[in-house]
Amino acid sequence: MKVVLFLEILVVMLGCTGPKPLQQKDHEESEMTASNLVRRVVSTLAGRGRSGSLAYEGVCTSNEGITDSFRVGSTEPADSPVQALRHAFANERRLSVKEDASGRIRVVGGNLHTDLLDLRISQISFHSEENPRDAMANLVTLPQVKAYMQSHRIHFVNAMNGLAPMPKGAHLMTTLKNITVYEGLDRIAQTFPGVWIYGECTDTSGERLIDFTFIEF
Numbered sequence: 432m433k434v435v436l437f438l439e440i441l442v443v444m445l446g447c448t449g450p451k452p453l454q455q456k457d458h459e460e461s462e463m464t465a466s467n468l469v470r471r472v473v474s475t476l477a478g479r480g481r482s483g484s485l486a487y488e489g490v491c492t493s494n495e496g497i498t499d500s501f502r503v504g505s506t507e508p509a510d511s512p513v514q515a516l517r518h519a520f521a522n523e524r525r526l527s528v529k530e531d532a533s534g535r536i537r538v539v540g541g542n543l544h545t546d547l548l549d550l551r552i553s554q555i556s557f558h559s560e561e562n563p564r565d566a567m568a569n570l571v572t573l574p575q576v577k578a579y580m581q582s583h584r585i586h587f588v589n590a591m592n593g594l595a596p597m598p599k600g601a602h603l604m605t606t607l608k609n610i611t612v613y614e615g616l617d618r619i620a621q622t623f624p625g626v627w628i629y630g631e632c633t634d635t636s637g638e639r640l641i642d643f644t645f646i647e648f
Contacts (some may be wrong), residue, residue, distance in 0.1 A: 435526045467539055468501050468526075471519055473539050473626050477648045481536050482624045482646050484616065487526075488541030488546065489642055491632040497588055497613040499525055499630075509583075512536050535617065546629060547615040547641065555615060559604040563623040566603050568635045571643055580641075588630075590644040599623075599647070616645075623647045 471486045489499040502523040506515035513530050516538060526540045532598040551576050559568040570576070571587075580586070603622040607615065616627045625647035633639050 433570075468499060468503050468540070468562060469646075470606075471506070471509050471616070472516065473646050474511055475506055475515050475519070476536055476626055477646075479515075480648070481512050481534075482620045482648075483512075483536030483538065484620075484627050484629070485538045485540075486543055486629040487539065487543075488543045489630050490630045491634040493639060495588060495634075497630045497632045497640060497642055499540070525560070531572070535567065535581070535620070545613075546583070547576075547579065547585060548611065548616075548629060550612050551578065552576070552607075552612065552615065554606065554608045555610070557603040557607040559602045561602050562599075563619050563625060563627075563647050566619045567616070567643055567645050570612065570619070576612065584638045586638060586640055588640045614646055619645065 468487070469485065472483075476483050481529055487499060487501070490500050493556040493627055503526070504519050504522060506519045510518060513528055513536060515530040516536070520528065526538065528536065528538045530536055552570075552573060555570060555573060557569060561571065592642075601622050603619065605618075607618060610618070616629075623645070625645060628642075628644040630642045630644075630647065631639055
């Protein structure tokens with residue numbers, strides 16, 4: 432029941448109003464698109480207690496949102512997270528999944544630009560943030576990040592999606608130097624286990640819209 436409740440909260444946070452929520456066994460034979468990609472990745476990792484990331488290229492909508500057309504199927508409960516997601520992505524060549532040296536599960540979709548995630552930051556200080564949303568907001572609104580986005584015509588769809596999660600007792604208080612945005616997101620996930628999500632699209636004018644979200648388990 433805990434997984435079901437978690438997914439219901441996730442639906443509210445991501446504004447999902449279309450397809451039905453996933454069931455506890457994570458067995459759903461229907462094809463899924465858009466927000467269901469996020470729910471499939473998050474539910475698979477949360478059910479197995481594994482942190483990771485999802486970064487994907489989507490399509491800009493008329494109301495400046497991001498959607499996608501990835502074909503995602505069901506997973507097998509007994510599989511490892513990598514095997515489960517590969518099973519779910521069997522009919523979608525644009526999605527890939529792997530486990531990196533840190534043990535985190537990485538899902539990448541589409542022809543993704545990584546320049547912003549690879550942007551190197553001279554220094555960032557976390558001041559005892561008690562949830563991942565505040566920590567991520569600190570990271571993605573740094574002057575270096577904002578200047579890079581402005582010079583490269585990159586704009587937020589919504590910098591922090593959903594409500595701030597309730598504190599669970601963890602606090603992030605550290606200063607990091609010479610790290611990438613990618614490494615900063617991973618540091619947040621080290622303190623607050625979960626999945627960080629980066630979505631992007633390019634509109635008709637050539638501007639890139641991006642969205643950062645963190646789902647804590």
